[in-house]
Amino acid sequence: MRLRLSALVLLAGGTITSPTLAQGPVLSPAARAAAERIAAPQLAWDVAQLASDDLKGRNTPSPGFDAAADYLIARLQRAGLAPAGDRGGFRQYYDLDDTRLEASRASLTIGTRRFAVGKDIAMRTLGVPRSGTVPVVYVGHGWTVPDRGIDAFAGVDVKGALVVAHGPRVMPAGVSISQVGRVTVGARTVMDEAARRGAVGVLFITQASELLRWDDLRSAGQVRREMVPNVPSAYATPDIPSLLLSPDTTRALLEGEALDGAAALQLPEGGPYPASFRLAKTVTLDLPVAQATRLRPYNVVARLEGTDPALRAEVVTVAAHLDGAVGTRDLAGDAIYNAADDNASGSAGLLALAEQMATARPKRSVLFVWDSGEEQGLWGIRWFVHAPPVPRSAIVAHVNVDMIGSSRTESAAAAADGVKGVTRRGEVYMLGPTVLSRQADALITRVNAEYQGLQINRAFDRTDSEFFYPRTDAGPFLERGILTIGFNTGTHERYHLPTDEARFLDPVQMQQVARLLFSVVWAVADAPQRISIDQPMPASVPRHP
Numbered sequence: 154m155r156l157r158l159s160a161l162v163l164l165a166g167g168t169i170t171s172p173t174l175a176q177g178p179v180l181s182p183a184a185r186a187a188a189e190r191i192a193a194p195q196l197a198w199d200v201a202q203l204a205s206d207d208l209k210g211r212n213t214p215s216p217g218f219d220a221a222a223d224y225l226i227a228r229l230q231r232a233g234l235a236p237a238g239d240r241g242g243f244r245q246y247y248d249l250d251d252t253r254l255e256a257s258r259a260s261l262t263i264g265t266r267r268f269a270v271g272k273d274i275a276m277r278t279l280g281v282p283r284s285g286t287v288p289v290v291y292v293g294h295g296w297t298v299p300d301r302g303i304d305a306f307a308g309v310d311v312k313g314a315l316v317v318a319h320g321p322r323v324m325p326a327g328v329s330i331s332q333v334g335r336v337t338v339g340a341r342t343v344m345d346e347a348a349r350r351g352a353v354g355v356l357f358i359t360q361a362s363e364l365l366r367w368d369d370l371r372s373a374g375q376v377r378r379e380m381v382p383n384v385p386s387a388y389a390t391p392d393i394p395s396l397l398l399s400p401d402t403t404r405a406l407l408e409g410e411a412l413d414g415a416a417a418l419q420l421p422e423g424g425p426y427p428a429s430f431r432l433a434k435t436v437t438l439d440l441p442v443a444q445a446t447r448l449r450p451y452n453v454v455a456r457l458e459g460t461d462p463a464l465r466a467e468v469v470t471v472a473a474h475l476d477g478a479v480g481t482r483d484l485a486g487d488a489i490y491n492a493a494d495d496n497a498s499g500s501a502g503l504l505a506l507a508e509q510m511a512t513a514r515p516k517r518s519v520l521f522v523w524d525s526g527e528e529q530g531l532w533g534i535r536w537f538v539h540a541p542p543v544p545r546s547a548i549v550a551h552v553n554v555d556m557i558g559s560s561r562t563e564s565a566a567a568a569a570d571g572v573k574g575v576t577r578r579g580e581v582y583m584l585g586p587t588v589l590s591r592q593a594d595a596l597i598t599r600v601n602a603e604y605q606g607l608q609i610n611r612a613f614d615r616t617d618s619e620f621f622y623p624r625t626d627a628g629p630f631l632e633r634g635i636l637t638i639g640f641n642t643g644t645h646e647r648y649h650l651p652t653d654e655a656r657f658l659d660p661v662q663m664q665q666v667a668r669l670l671f672s673v674v675w676a677v678a679d680a681p682q683r684i685s686i687d688q689p690m691p692a693s694v695p696r697h698p
Contacts, residue, residue, distance in 0.1 A: 255443035276374030280394035293426030295343025326423035461516035473499035474527030498558030
C-alpha cells in the first residue's frame with residue numbers, strides 16, 4: 154500500500170512531465186494478460202531442470218552448460234523467437250584462451266641466482282606469459298592519485314621493464330582512496346598504471362600479512378582464462394603478470410641498489426618510501442607455457458521484433474547469466490554445485506519473459522541474452538557489449554536478472570536457514586534507476602504501482618554500493634554509458650555452495666518478481682519516447698570503448 158500511495162503522490166506532485174510517462178495505463182491489456190501467464194509451477198519446473206544434478210552447475214564451458222542451452226533454445230524456437238547469435242543461430246560465440254604455466258621451469262634469475270616460482274616466488278596473476286631479460290624500476294607504493302598530486306611513477310620510464318613495488322595491498326600513508334569492489338575511485342593501482350605505461354610485469358615486495366599464508370600462495374595464480382580479445386571491464390584479467398617475492402628474493406633483487414633489500418623489508422606499510430629509481434641490474438624473467446588451449450564458449454541470444462516500424466530498430470536488452478559458480482568444496486558428501494538461485498532462477502525467469510512477451514510484443518525490439526562465464530570474469534556479457542548483434546547506440550536500456558528465487562520469512566526456522574540478506578516475499582532489490590535515471594525510476598514506480606505493487610528495496614541503489622557497480626553482471630553496459638536496471642532478491646548462506654538447490658527456492662517469489670520484470674521491460678520497450686540516463690555518471694564507473 155505504501156508504494157501505491159507514494160506513486161500517486163509522486164504523480165500528483167507534478168514531477169513527471171515527460172511524454173514517456175503520460176497518464177493512462179502503462180501496460181496494455183494484452184501485456185498484462187501475458188504477464189499473468191508467468192506462473193510459479195512452470196518457473197519451479199524450469200529451475201529444477203536447469204539446476205539438476207545432471208547439469209553439474211552449468212560451468213563455462215561444459216556439457217552441462219550445453220544441455221541448459223539446448224533446453225532454452227528448444228523453448229525459444231517453440232515460442233517463435235528469432236535467433237540473434239552467429240550464422241543465423243541462437244549461439245553467440247567468443248574465443249577464450251586457457252593458459253597454464255609450466256611452473257617447474259618458471260623462475261626469476263638475479264645475477265647467477267635462480268629463484269623458482271612455487272618456492273621463492275608466488276604467482277599473483279599470470280597475465281600474458283612473458284620471458285626475457287629486462288630492467289627493473291622501483292616505484293614504492295606504486296599508486297597514482299592525480300587529484301592529490303601523487304605519482305609513484307614520476308621521473309622514471311617503466312616501458313619494457315618490470316616494476317617492483319610494496320604490496321599487493323599497500324596504500325599511500327595518510328591518503329584515503331575510495332574503493333568500490335575492484336574499482337579505486339580517482340586513483341590507479343600499481344597494476345593499472347604499470348600496464349598503462351607499458352611495463353611487462355609487477356614484482357611485489359610481499360607484505361608480512363601475505364607471507365603468513367605463503368604456503369597457500371605458492372601454487373596459486375598459475376592458470377589464466379581470458380577472452381581474446383581481452384574486452385576492457387572492471388573484471389577483466391590483467392594482461393601483465395604479477396609476482397610475490399619471498400624475503401630472500403627481495404634481498405637479492407635489491408642488493409647493492411639505492412634501497413637495500415633488508416631495509417626495504419623493514420619499511421612500514423604506507424611508507425614513507427624512497428623516491429622511485431631504476432635498478433642498476435637487469436633480471437631474467439621466465440614464465441613458460443605448459444599448455445595453451447583455445448576454447449569457444451557462447452551466449453544464447455534471441456530477438457523479439459518490435460511492432461512499431463519507427464521504433465523497432467531501438468532495442469531493450471535483458472540478460473541472465475546461465476552459468477553457475479562451480480567449486481571443489483564438498484559439503485556433507487555433496488560436491489555438486491547446482492547453482493539454483495545463482496542463476497537458474499534468473500535464467501528461468503528470463504525464459505518466461507521471452508515466451509510470454511512473444512504473445513504481446515511492445516513497440517521496440519527486445520534482445521534476450523543468457524550469457525556465459527559470468528562467474529569467472531563476465532566473459533559472455535563483456536563479449537556481447539563488444540560485439541552486439543545490433544548497433545550499440547540502438548540499445549535503450551539493459552535489464553539484468555540475477556538471483557530472484559529466495560524469500561525470507563520472520564520465522565526462526567528461516568533465520569536459521571541463513572537467509573538474512575534475502576528480501577521478504579513480495580520484495581525485490583532494484584539497482585540502477587535511483588542513481589542513473591529519474592525517468593526510468595518514475596516509470597518503474599508507476600508500472601509497479603499499477604500492476605504488481607511489490608516492495609522495491611533501493612538499499613543497494615547507491616553510488617557507494619558495489620552491488621550497483623562493479624559487482625553486477627550489467628557492469629560492462631554501464632561502463633559504456635548504457636542505462637542499466639537490475640533486480641535480485643539478495644544473497645544467502647547457500648550462495649556459491651552445493652546447497653544452492655532448487656528445493657530451497659520460493660516459486661511464488663519468482664513468479665512475482667518475473668511478472669514485475671515483464672512489466673518493466675515491456676514498459677521501457679513500449680514507451681513513446683526513449684528513456685535515458687539523466688543523472689551524472691558516478692565517478693566510480695570507468696568508461697570503456
